[in-house]
Amino acid sequence: MAHMTAILRQKLRQRLQHWLAKKFTDNTSFQLNHGTLLVFPTRYGFWFVALFVLLYLLGTNYQNNLILLLGYLLLSVFILSIWFAWRNLAGLTIQVSPPAAIYAGQQVQLPLKVQQPAFYQAVQFAFGPAKIKLSSSQQALLQWPAAKRGQYRIANVLVQTEYPLGLIRCWSYLPLRLHYWVYPTPLEPSTLSAGADAKADSSQQSAVELPDQLKAYQAGDSIRRLHWKRLARQPDAPVVKVSEQQPKADPRWLQVPPLQGAALEQCLSEVCYQLLELEAKQLSYGLRTPAGDLPLGQGPLHLQQCLQRLALC
Amino acid sequence: MLNQQRFFQLAPALQLLLIVLLLPAWQGWSLALLLVLNAMAWLQAYQKIPVLSLRLVNVIAAIAVVILLLAIRQLGSMNFLMHILLLSALLRLLALSRQSEARQLIWVQYFILGCSFLFHQSMAMAVLIFSVTALNLLLQYLLFAEQLPSRKQLAADSRFVLLLLPLWLGSFLLFPRLAPLWQLPSAQQATTGLANEIEPGTIEQLVQSNATAFRVRFDSELPAQAERYWRAKVFEQFDGRRWSVQQNFHRSSRVPRSSESAELVHYQVIAEPSFQRAVFSLGTPVRWGQELEPLAAGLLRTNRPISQRISYQLSSALQPVPLTDDNERRWNLVTGNHNARSQQFANELLAAHPEPHHFAGAVLEHFRQHEFYYTLNPPLLGRHSVDDFLFESRAGFCSHYASAMALLMRQAGIPARVVGGYLGGDWYPEQQYLLVRQRDAHAWVEYLVDDVWHPVDPTAAIAPERVLDGLDSALSADDMALLGRSLFGEMPLFAQLRLQLLHLDYYWSVWVLGFNQQRQDALWQSLRQFFRHWQQWLLAILLLCTLLLVILAGYRWQRKQPPSLSQQLIKAIPQLSTRPPQSSLSHALSLLAESNAHEQLLLKQIAHWYERSVFASDKSAQQRLLLLLQQQKHRLKKLSAIQQGSE
Numbered sequence: 001m002a003h004m005t006a007i008l009r010q011k012l013r014q015r016l017q018h019w020l021a022k023k024f025t026d027n028t029s030f031q032l033n034h035g036t037l038l039v040f041p042t043r044y045g046f047w048f049v050a051l052f053v054l055l056y057l058l059g060t061n062y063q064n065n066l067i068l069l070l071g072y073l074l075l076s077v078f079i080l081s082i083w084f085a086w087r088n089l090a091g092l093t094i095q096v097s098p099p100a101a102i103y104a105g106q107q108v109q110l111p112l113k114v115q116q117p118a119f120y121q122a123v124q125f126a127f128g129p130a131k132i133k134l135s136s137s138q139q140a141l142l143q144w145p146a147a148k149r150g151q152y153r154i155a156n157v158l159v160q161t162e163y164p165l166g167l168i169r170c171w172s173y174l175p176l177r178l179h180y181w182v183y184p185t186p187l188e189p190s191t192l193s194a195g196a197d198a199k200a201d202s203s204q205q206s207a208v209e210l211p212d213q214l215k216a217y218q219a220g221d222s223i224r225r226l227h228w229k230r231l232a233r234q235p236d237a238p239v240v241k242v243s244e245q246q247p248k249a250d251p252r253w254l255q256v257p258p259l260q261g262a263a264l265e266q267c268l269s270e271v272c273y274q275l276l277e278l279e280a281k282q283l284s285y286g287l288r289t290p291a292g293d294l295p296l297g298q299g300p301l302h303l304q305q306c307l308q309r310l311a312l313c
Numbered sequence: 314m315l316n317q318q319r320f321f322q323l324a325p326a327l328q329l330l331l332i333v334l335l336l337p338a339w340q341g342w343s344l345a346l347l348l349v350l351n352a353m354a355w356l357q358a359y360q361k362i363p364v365l366s367l368r369l370v371n372v373i374a375a376i377a378v379v380i381l382l383l384a385i386r387q388l389g390s391m392n393f394l395m396h397i398l399l400l401s402a403l404l405r406l407l408a409l410s411r412q413s414e415a416r417q418l419i420w421v422q423y424f425i426l427g428c429s430f431l432f433h434q435s436m437a438m439a440v441l442i443f444s445v446t447a448l449n450l451l452l453q454y455l456l457f458a459e460q461l462p463s464r465k466q467l468a469a470d471s472r473f474v475l476l477l478l479p480l481w482l483g484s485f486l487l488f489p490r491l492a493p494l495w496q497l498p499s500a501q502q503a504t505t506g507l508a509n510e511i512e513p514g515t516i517e518q519l520v521q522s523n524a525t526a527f528r529v530r531f532d533s534e535l536p537a538q539a540e541r542y543w544r545a546k547v548f549e550q551f552d553g554r555r556w557s558v559q560q561n562f563h564r565s566s567r568v569p570r571s572s573e574s575a576e577l578v579h580y581q582v583i584a585e586p587s588f589q590r591a592v593f594s595l596g597t598p599v600r601w602g603q604e605l606e607p608l609a610a611g612l613l614r615t616n617r618p619i620s621q622r623i624s625y626q627l628s629s630a631l632q633p634v635p636l637t638d639d640n641e642r643r644w645n646l647v648t649g650n651h652n653a654r655s656q657q658f659a660n661e662l663l664a665a666h667p668e669p670h671h672f673a674g675a676v677l678e679h680f681r682q683h684e685f686y687y688t689l690n691p692p693l694l695g696r697h698s699v700d701d702f703l704f705e706s707r708a709g710f711c712s713h714y715a716s717a718m719a720l721l722m723r724q725a726g727i728p729a730r731v732v733g734g735y736l737g738g739d740w741y742p743e744q745q746y747l748l749v750r751q752r753d754a755h756a757w758v759e760y761l762v763d764d765v766w767h768p769v770d771p772t773a774a775i776a777p778e779r780v781l782d783g784l785d786s787a788l789s790a791d792d793m794a795l796l797g798r799s800l801f802g803e804m805p806l807f808a809q810l811r812l813q814l815l816h817l818d819y820y821w822s823v824w825v826l827g828f829n830q831q832r833q834d835a836l837w838q839s840l841r842q843f844f845r846h847w848q849q850w851l852l853a854i855l856l857l858c859t860l861l862l863v864i865l866a867g868y869r870w871q872r873k874q875p876p877s878l879s880q881q882l883i884k885a886i887p888q889l890s891t892r893p894p895q896s897s898l899s900h901a902l903s904l905l906a907e908s909n910a911h912e913q914l915l916l917k918q919i920a921h922w923y924e925r926s927v928f929a930s931d932k933s934a935q936q937r938l939l940l941l942l943q944q945q946k947h948r949l950k951k952l953s954a955i956q957q958g959s960e
Contacts, residue, residue, distance in 0.1 A: 044416055047416075047420060048420075051420060051423055051424065054424065054427075055424070055427045057494065058427060058428070058497075059427075060490070060491045060492075060493060060494060061493045061494055061495060061496075061497045062431060062493075062497060062499075062621070063493060063623070063829070064430055064431065064434070064621060065485075065825055065826050065827075065828055066430040066434060066439055066442075066825070066826070067427050067428075067430045067431070068485065068490075069481075069485055069825075070423075070426065070427050070430065070442075070443075070446065071427070072481050072484045072485045072488065073443075073446070073477075073481050074423065075484060076477050076480040076481040076484065077450065077477070079480060080473065080474070080476060080477055080480065083473060084470070084473070121458060121459045121460050121462075122457060122458055122459040133459060135459040135460050136460065162457055163457060163458055163459075164454055164457060164458055165450070165453050165454060165457055166416065166453065166456065166457040
């Protein structure tokens with residue numbers, strides 16, 4: 001039974017949201033007026049009407065005009081509060097900006113800006129579990145914690161008020177079509193995995209055979225940097241690879257192997273950290289994921305693309 | 314919540330007011346309990362004690378309900394319900410921790426306020442109760458609002474709050490009314506007015522009270538002073554000292570029929586709550602409404618005890634009441650075993666005047682001639698009260714005389730009874746109503762001759778001023794002092810004020826409390842008459858439209874945006890409007906400064922404040938700019954325009 005009512009209410013809500021979406025003309029700046037506001041008594045409002053009925057019966061049975069007068073007073077207050085609830089929201093223009101991308105574990109912040117604040121108060125904004133109440137302020141932030149990474153969609157934000165007496169609810173759904181990204185939390189890679197990744201890196205590096213800078217072996221050079229293949233061919237002229245001194249020209253590839261579950265999350269977090277580091281050092285980087293590769297690049301836009309790819313992994 | 318602290322400080326105050334309003338319902342011990350709980354709520358408001366847990370509150374509630382159930386017989390069902398209601402409200406406040414609980418509390422408090430109207434209907438109390446309702450509304454507002462509205466908002470809102478009045482009064486006047494659907498328990502309180510027994514001393518006590526007993530509006534001519542005998546109770550049983558109403562007085566009887574030639578008096582009685590069912594009537598009632606039912610001896614009674622101010626309409630013939638039950642003859646001849654000397658005296662008198670009317674006249678003559686006094690403070694009488702009165706003290710109040718006369722007539726073989734009620738009252742010719750107070754209480758005699766009960770008032774023989782002018786003129790100065798009529802009450806200004814309040818109270822009773830089904834039907838009728846003609850329809854619609862337009866216009870005007878800063882600047886310096894199209898205001902100001910070398914400093918200042926307020930969002934700079942523009946108006950007007958052609 002409760003399940004059925006929940007489903008019915010869900011359906012009704014979706015219907016209303018759909019209907020309201022058609023009424024709003026502008027996609028970024030939402031004007032609340034008689035065409036876009038809904039008004040209905042709250043549950044407490046219905047109790048109030050029940051109180052009026054009780055008082056009416058009491059006054060009738062005792063033939064007491066003063067009890068009837070009190071009942072009519074409460075009924076008039078109920079009717080008048082319809083007007084006041086509506087007036088609290090009417091005329092407001094709400095602008096919603098897309099929320100900035102954040103990392104998992106942080107709070108998503110949805111900036112709201114209310115224009116024409118001609119004395120309003122106690123207006124609630126809600127999206128999912130996040131709620132705030134505004135009174136006469138121009139700007140506010142609706143925030144909620146982002147637990148998991150990914151791309152999320154904000155469909156409808158509820159704007160409602162029960163001012164002044166909690167009897168009548170005036171509300172609307174703002175049809176936002178916004179997306180926001182939650183990137184994996186950057187985690188500093190531990191040495192073990194760093195080794196593993198480094199190995200992967202170097203193997204990638206050798207596999208690619210980038211144009212090498214070679215020089216003759218001198219005492220004191222690291223043995224690891226010996227070009228072993230050439231040594232096999234020319235045993236008495238060891239050649240050492242020299243790493244690129246200019247940071248910009250040395251690309252680093254980051255890979256996300258096809259893992260599952262916690263291991264995947266761990267890997268993604270570490271890759272994210274490394275991406276941020278590389279970007280901070282102004283090195284160029286590329287990303288290899290099971291879903292596809294991102295070519296080398298550098299800069300905030302490239303970073304964003306990489307992070308987004310990570311979020312979707 | 315707006316201001317939690319304020320809510321928790323106002324709520325106990327409101328509950329204390331509720332306790333005071335329902336004072337008639339409490340017993341001593343229950344009042345103490347309620348006050349203790351209220352004191353705990355006060356302590357909570359100032360954080361002296363914490364919020365009580367729900368379990369503790371439930372335990373207290375259970376104990377209280379058990380005690381109340383044990384005392385339910387003493388309380389009566391209505392008072393029991395009041396106890397339950399107020400206890401739940403008090404305990405709810407003590408355990409309040411969530412907003413939903415606060416809502417329930419406010420709901421219950423509204424209901425309690427409605428019930429308090431069962432105990433008080435006067436105008437002053439109605440004003441008080443509506444003020445407490447406003448306080449409850451404020452509490453509800455505190456629960457759902459976030460700020461107190463600013464002055465501007467209050468001014469704008471007050472226009473719409475005024476809409477409340479026509480909505481409220483209109484629904485009261487026009488909403489359909491129903492007859493009572495079912496019986497509900499009424500409040501139990503001590504009865505006021507004449508009791509069911511009368512003995513030497515009762516009426517003297519009743520007369521000490523200045524309280525209103527009832528008011529009367531006459532739809533026909535006002536009867537003469539001597540005819541305003543209001544019958545309330547008929548006392549037929551006598552035990553030597555005390556007269557009392559018969560046990561089976563509610564016997565249904567033949568409805569007395571008046572002769573067609575009699576003139577009828579039509580009147581409406583507005584009775585104060587007396588918690589009895591006695592109805593005050595003149596003469597022989599002939600027609601009455603359905604809220605009354607007939608009793609014996611030409612009396613009527615209400616369906617339920619009068620626990621609140623009600624009004625009923627009657628038509629009476631100013632005639633002696635006829636015999637309604639043959640047994641009345643027998644019942645009203647019982648003389649008892651006392652008062653032997655009176656019996657002897659009665660026999661003597663009967664021998665001299667065998668005819669009943671003459672006998673009555675002779676008794677009155679006896680009173681007149683043998684130095685009988687009319688006083689509020691007569692000597693005490695013993696078991697043979699009539700003997701003592703007739704032959705020893707010879708001083709008494711109306712009940713002494715009535716008692717003596719009725720007994721003498723019974724002893725002479727003439728059925729007689731004592732009638733208790735009210736005599737006279739204050740007539741206010743401007744307001745057209747008669748005010749009868751408890752101090753107009755009176756007792757007189759009726760005796761049976763030819764199947765008709767003839768009234769006779771022995772007081773008329775002793776103190777005719779009582780009948781003609783009212784009690785004050787019949788009493789001596791000592792007695793007046795006894796009644797406590799002090800100089801203070803007689804000060805003209807104070808007396809005038811009291812009188813005006815009295816009249817106001819009367820209008821309140823008639824218009825507000827007395828608005829019933831008939832009145833509403835009459836209102837609908839007159840409205841229908843009014844709207845019969847199309848011109849009046851048109852007028853009404855036009856009026857409504859203009860009203861709406863006025864409200865809308867005011868609303869629009871309120872919402873208009875104030876001019877922006879740049880607009881204000883251009884308004885103050887009109888020369889700026891001729892600036893080249895692409896230049897900003899700052900640039901235009903500098904151009905203007907170039908053209909007006911002598912005002913450069915001023916213009917530079919203006920430009921500086923303007924830039925600060927626009928680009929640095931400096932509110933103080935904006936205020937300074939506006940002030941500067943205001944002060945230097947005359948200098949700015951004299952500026953010459955921007956020279957065209959300068960870049």
